[in-house]
Each structure stands twice: as C-alpha cells, then as structure tokens.
Amino acid sequence: MDPARLFAASRVLIVAGKGGVGKSTMSATLARTAARAGLSTLLVRLTPGGPISRLFAAPELTGVEQTLHAGGGPNGDADVRGRLVTPDEALAEYLTDHGLARITRRLVSTGAIDVVTTAAPGIRDLLVLGRVKAFETAKVADLIVLDAPAAGHAVAFLQSPTGLRDAVGAGPIATQADDVLEMLADPERCRVMLVTLAEETPVNEVVETAFALEDEIGVALGPVIVNGLVDVPDGLNGDLDTLIAANTAKLSATDIAELRDAAAFRLRWAARQQEQVARLSDRLPLAQIHTPYVFTAEPGPAELESLSNALSAGINALSEDDA
Amino acid sequence: MNSVAALLEEQSVIVCVGAGGVGKTTTAAALALEAAQRGRRVCVVTIDPARRLSDAMGFDTDRAIGNAPQQIHVEAKGELWAAMLDTSTTFDALIRTYAPSDEQAQNILTNDFYRNIANSMSGAHEYMAMEKLYELHNDARFDLVVVDTPPTNNAIDFLEAPDRITQFLDHRLYKILVTPSGGLARVVNFAAQSFLRTVARIVSASVVDDAIEFFAAFDGMEEGFRGRAVAVHDLLIAEDTSFVLVTVPRSDTVHDAAAFIETLGAADIEVDAIVVNRVHPSFGSSHLDGLDNGPLAPFITVLHDSQTVAAGQDAVLASLTDELPAGAVVKIPFLDTDVHDLDGLAVLAQWLTPSEDTHHH
Numbered sequence: 001m002d003p004a005r006l007f008a009a010s011r012v013l014i015v016a017g018k019g020g021v022g023k024s025t026m027s028a029t030l031a032r033t034a035a036r037a038g039l040s041t042l043l044v045r046l047t048p049g050g051p052i053s054r055l056f057a058a059p060e061l062t063g064v065e066q067t068l069h070a071g072g073g074p075n076g077d078a079d080v081r082g083r084l085v086t087p088d089e090a091l092a093e094y095l096t097d098h099g100l101a102r103i104t105r106r107l108v109s110t111g112a113i114d115v116v117t118t119a120a121p122g123i124r125d126l127l128v129l130g131r132v133k134a135f136e137t138a139k140v141a142d143l144i145v146l147d148a149p150a151a152g153h154a155v156a157f158l159q160s161p162t163g164l165r166d167a168v169g170a171g172p173i174a175t176q177a178d179d180v181l182e183m184l185a186d187p188e189r190c191r192v193m194l195v196t197l198a199e200e201t202p203v204n205e206v207v208e209t210a211f212a213l214e215d216e217i218g219v220a221l222g223p224v225i226v227n228g229l230v231d232v233p234d235g236l237n238g239d240l241d242t243l244i245a246a247n248t249a250k251l252s253a254t255d256i257a258e259l260r261d262a263a264a265f266r267l268r269w270a271a272r273q274q275e276q277v278a279r280l281s282d283r284l285p286l287a288q289i290h291t292p293y294v295f296t297a298e299p300g301p302a303e304l305e306s307l308s309n310a311l312s313a314g315i316n317a318l319s320e321d322d323a
Numbered sequence: 324m325n326s327v328a329a330l331l332e333e334q335s336v337i338v339c340v341g342a343g344g345v346g347k348t349t350t351a352a353a354l355a356l357e358a359a360q361r362g363r364r365v366c367v368v369t370i371d372p373a374r375r376l377s378d379a380m381g382f383d384t385d386r387a388i389g390n391a392p393q394q395i396h397v398e399a400k401g402e403l404w405a406a407m408l409d410t411s412t413t414f415d416a417l418i419r420t421y422a423p424s425d426e427q428a429q430n431i432l433t434n435d436f437y438r439n440i441a442n443s444m445s446g447a448h449e450y451m452a453m454e455k456l457y458e459l460h461n462d463a464r465f466d467l468v469v470v471d472t473p474p475t476n477n478a479i480d481f482l483e484a485p486d487r488i489t490q491f492l493d494h495r496l497y498k499i500l501v502t503p504s505g506g507l508a509r510v511v512n513f514a515a516q517s518f519l520r521t522v523a524r525i526v527s528a529s530v531v532d533d534a535i536e537f538f539a540a541f542d543g544m545e546e547g548f549r550g551r552a553v554a555v556h557d558l559l560i561a562e563d564t565s566f567v568l569v570t571v572p573r574s575d576t577v578h579d580a581a582a583f584i585e586t587l588g589a590a591d592i593e594v595d596a597i598v599v600n601r602v603h604p605s606f607g608s609s610h611l612d613g614l615d616n617g618p619l620a621p622f623i624t625v626l627h628d629s630q631t632v633a634a635g636q637d638a639v640l641a642s643l644t645d646e647l648p649a650g651a652v653v654k655i656p657f658l659d660t661d662v663h664d665l666d667g668l669a670v671l672a673q674w675l676t677p678s679e680d681t682h683h684h
Contacts (some may be wrong), residue, residue, distance in 0.1 A: 119533065253612060262626040295635070296635055297574050
C-alpha cells in the first residue's frame with residue numbers, strides 16, 4: 001500500500017502502546033513518514049520530555065506549536081510540526097471558551113478544580129481529546145499524530161467521553177463528549193495505531209488493548225506496529241569454522257569466540273521475536289508493520305530517517321485492504 | 324553479599340520504584356521469593372490491575388491473587404505471600420475504619436462522588452498502595468513487605484498522594500459548603516452558592532450535589548485520615564524501609580530514573596539499590612573492520628551491533644550508577660531471564676543476589 005494512502009485514510013492517528021515499546025519514537029516516525037508522503041503533519045504529545053526533540057534535533061515541545069522538520073526538498077516533503085497539549089492547559093482553554101475565564105483562577109486557587117475533576121473523572125482526558133478534535137475540525141494539518149498515554153491508560157483515556165457522557169447529563173461537557181465520541185467512531189476521522197514489541201508481555205497487552213478499544217470504544221484500529229525487530233543477516237547461519245578456515249586474515253581465539261557468541265545471541269534473539277510475532281498474528285487479526293531495533297543508545301535525526309524508511313517499506317508491503 | 328541481598332535479609336519494607344514497562348512487578352516478585360528463601364516471612368504486593376504478578380508467579384487466572392494476602396507454595400526456609408492491591412476495596416476498608424458509625428460509613432460508600440475518589444481520583448492508586456503497605460507492615464504474619472508501585476511519571480506521586488488526598492478531603496472550601504453539624508448538606512454561604520452554580524454549569528448540578536453530600540458525610544473523619552497519612556509517611560522514611568529503583572538501560576528511561584532519584588533525595592529518601600533489567604551482553608571489543616566484505620561480514624556486522632548496544636548502554640547507565648557503590652547496582656541480562664513461572668522467578672532471584680555463598684541454589 002502507498003504510504004500516502006494509509007496516512008490519508010483518517011485525519012487523526014492515535015498512537016498507543018505500553019511503556020517502553022517505543023510509542024513516542026513511533027509517533028515521531030509516523031509523523032515524519034506522513035510528511036515524506038506529502039501530508040503536512042502535526043505531532044501532539046501530552047507530557048513534556050521523551051525522545052521527540054532528540055529525534056528531530058529540535059527544542060523540547062511546548063504548548064506553542066513549532067516546526068520539527070521543515071518540508072520541501074526534491075521529493076516535496078511536507079512539514080512536521082509539534083506541540084504539547086497538557087490537561088491543565090486544555091481545561092483552562094475550555095473554561096475560557098465557555099466564558100468562565102473569570103472563575104478559572106478561583107477554581108484553581110480554592111482547590112475547587114479538584115472537586116470538578118473528581119466529580120467528573122476523565123474530564124482532563126476528555127478536554128485533551130476535545131483539543132485534538134478542535135485541531136482536526138479546523139484542519140490545522142493534513143494529519144494529526146497523537147502520542148497517547150501508555151496502554152492500559154490508553155483505554156481509560158479514550159473511554160473518558162463515554163464515562164462522562166453518562167455522569168454529567170446535559171451541558172457543555174456532555175456536548176464536548178458527544179463531539180469527541182463522534183470523532184472516535186468515524187474511521188475517516190480517527191483511528192488508533194498500536195505499537196508493541198515482539199515479547200511475551202507486550203504482545204499480551206497489545207492484544208488485550210486492541211480488543212478493549214474495539215469492544216468498549218468502537219474506534220477503528222490501523223495496522224499494529226511491531227517495533228524493535230532484529231534481522232538475521234544472510235550468512236549468519238553459516239558454519240563459522242568453515243568460514244574462518246577459508247579466510248586468509250588472522251583471527252585470534254578471542255576474536256572467534258566473540259564472533260561466535262554475538263552470532264548465537266542474535267540468532268536466539270531473532271528466533272524469540274519471531275515466536276512472538278507468530279503469536280501476535282494468531283491472536284490479533286490486524287495487519288502488522290515491522291520496524292527495526294535501533295542499536296544506538298540515543299537515536300537522533302539519522303535514526304529517525306532510517307526508521308521512517310523502514311516504516312515506509314513496511315507500509316508498502318501491506319495489501320490494499322489493510323488500511 | 325551484595326547490597327540487594329543485605330536489604331532482603333535486614334529490612335522490613337522494600338519499595339520498588341521505576342517507570343512503566345521496566346519489569347518492576349517481576350523484580351518485586353523475585354526479590355520477595357529470594358527473601359523467602361533466605362528465611363523471611365515476606366508478602367509482596369502489587370498495584371497493577373493487569374494481573375502481572377499472577378503472570379509472573381505462573382498463576383492461571385482462576386487462581387488470581389486477590390486483595391488479601393495468599394500464601395504461595397514454594398520451597399523456602401521462610402514464607403512467600405502475595406497480594407494484589409484492589410484500590411477501591413482498600414479505600415472502603417479505610418472508610419469503615421474511620422467512620423464513627425456504620426450508617427455514616429454506608430452513606431459515604433454509596434455516594435457517587437466517593438466512588439469516583441476511590442476508583443479514579445489521580446493519586447488514589449498510589450495512596451492505597453502506601454495504605455496497604457502500612458497495613459501489611461503491621462500484620463504479624465510478615466516480617467518483610469515488598470511493594471511494587473504504580474507506573475508513574477513522577478516518583479513523588481506515591482509519597483505525596485496520602486497528603487494530597489487527605490488535604491483534599493479536609494479542604495477549607497468544603498467546610499463552608501456543609502453545616503458544622505455534619506448533618507444535612509446545606510449551602511450556608513451565598514458567595515459559595517453562586518460559585519457552585521458556576522461549577523454546576525461545567526459539570527452538572529447532580530454531580531455537585533453528590534460532592535456536597537459526600538463532604539457532609541465525611542465531616543469529622545479528617546483527623547483519623549490525617550493521622551494515618553502521617554503514619555504512612557513515617558513508615559516510608561523509616562530506617563528499615565529501603566527503596567529499590569528498577570530501570571532498563573535506555574536513555575529516556577535512565578533520564579527518568581535519575582530524576583526519580585533526585586526527587587526522592589529531596590524528600591530525604593535514598594535509593595539503596597538499582598536493578599537494571601534487559602542488559603545486553605558485551606562481546607568484547609574486537610574490531611575486525613578489514614574483513615567487512617568477506618564471507619565473515621554478517622558475523623562482523625552482528626558483533627559490531629552488539630558492541631554498539633553495549634557501549635551505548637554503559638554510557639547511558641554510567642550517569643545513574645556512578646553515584647552508588649558497585650554492590651548496589653545489579654544488572655540482569657536480556658534474554659536469559661524471561662519470567663513465565665516460579666522457576667523463571669527463581670532464576671531472576673539468583674541474578675538479583677549473585678554471591679559467593681550458594682545458600683540455596
């Protein structure tokens with residue numbers, strides 16, 4: 001499938017996954033890959049920090065939109081922009097929009113804000129989603145990529161409008177919840193891409209999360225990204241002793257031991273991952289996109305480009321009905 | 324004996340902290356198992372709703388561990404117990420403890436606003452984890468409690484949660500919302516009334532009514548809660564309580580871990596040991612660049628990849644572990660410790676306390 005087609009399928013991509021699976025890195029990679037396919041992209045994150053600024057070699061995200069990667073170039077890349085949307089900011093913005101700016105300060109200073117957020121659990125999550133929906137409606141970019149809270153929390157996060165809809169009856173919050181629910185239910189506006197590792201617990205969790213998202217929220221799911229896969233280079237299965245005997249260069253016993261151990265480790269690692277990939281295919285009927293393990297400790301723009309190449313290749317390998 | 328082994332033999336509380344996805348639950352379970360093997364009567368408690376402790380202990384779902392401690396049958400000099408925190412059950416028990424009458428307890432327990440506090444208020448998981456820790460610490464069946472903490476972005480959350488929620492329950496604002504008698508909820512102050520009307524516009528009137536009813540019913544119980552929060556806090560900073568930080572050698576996680584240590588330090592809490600999970604092996608430092616294009620090329624590529632990972636993780640970890648004595652940092656190898664059951668847990672336990680004495684292995 002052409003990446004442009006996948007990214008044009010809906011205007012909001014919510015990227016979700018358990019802690020440590022590379023969800024933020026994949027959010028950045030999806031944003032960059034969409035921009036390379038010609039779609040202007042806004043990357044939204046909910047908490048400060050994380051790998052995004054390093055991947056783009058850009059300043060930390062703030063509540064003010066910034067350009068993470070300027071478009072142009074021979075291939076006509078579009079821009080990647082990025083910003084933070086924090087729950088506190090979303091709440092303040094919401095109150096201001098509803099003519100309640102006057103009481104915002106008092107709500108905060110008296111602690112009444114805690115009563116509001118306790119009385120209506122999920123209100124912060126809902127207001128964050130409301131902001132994303134506002135970006136979507138205003139068409140601030142061709143694609144919005146939302147780096148969602150860690151899985152487990154992702155379900156609660158996306159459940160917030162349903163929960164609140166029941167709790168608050170009529171009123172502005174209910175309207176907001178309805179608007180967000182409408183967006184979540186429409187696959188042309190919004191879908192979720194799950195990220196996992198090819199390991200036992202992450203696979204279990206991604207399967208659980210996928211079913212919960214479909215059954216309880218009814219949001220459309222895109223292909224699942226299986227991140228951090230290692231390959232087995234051609235020839236690594238060969239017999240090292242034969243290869244060494246045929247080689248003219250002098251290798252010490254230490255060199256040989258290191259080569260042998262590193263190869264054995266890689267083969268074991270890759271085999272373990274393939275078992276989990278197969279388990280995921282059995283248990284979750286979603287197309288998979290495979291992205292490679294990054295060997296460098298602190299990935300930057302070069303690694304982002306190679307991840308983006310791999311992601312494009314993975315999308316190209318999908319069939320046309322996998323979107 | 325490394326520091327971890329010493330903690331397992333000497334301390335009465337071990338709190339495992341760290342980001343999500345680093346293997347904290349499994350590490351807590353392995354520490355508890357090892358302590359039991361060293362003769363302690365230990366209870367491990369986890370907060371995670373995903374049943375990961377059951378998974379780690381190889382339990383199938385119908386034997387899932389509940390809120391009350393259950394003994395796990397292992398061959399050990401001591402005893403191993405496990406409990407899975409149920410936040411709202413624990414909160415309910417606390418309400419029953421401090422309510423002056425059954426009727427008042429019932430009024431609170433059936434209130435929707437209270438249910439929100441117990442189920443989903445930010446910090447409630449952390450608060451109840453610490454509450455459960457306190458309860459088990461005072462349970463004569465155990466001489467060590469190992470507690471797994473919720474995956475938070477902020478180390479201080481579970482330290483501050485008891486205070487923060489107690490303050491919330493004891494807030495000045497709510498005092499003016501209810502009559503001093505604590506009986507029928509009645510708004511006594513006109514300014515507060517108009518303010519509440521505005522709040523009701525944001526959420527809804529029934530939600531505000533629930534809140535007022537709750538605070539009326541809770542009136543008079545603040546003192547008990549405050550006292551308990553102080554006791555819990557004292558336990559966390561006690562001499563025989565230790566903190567073990569769990570991390571993985573990835574730069575973002577390690578940066579978070581360094582921030583954890585700093586925040587804990589500001590609260591006068593030292594991290595006594597660091598467990599680094601998923602450490603890649605290092606296959607020496609041979610540089611065989613001249614052979615890159617020969618038939619050995621795939622072997623050399625793979626060796627160099629390993630060396631890149633090893634060098635990277637060492638650099639990332641150095642900033643974190645340099646501050647601690649060598650015995651206080653335990654590295655757990657990636658791939659060799661995949662815990663599905665008690666046997667896997669026992670292997671992990673051995674890695675956690677590598678020692679010259681083979682006391683039980």
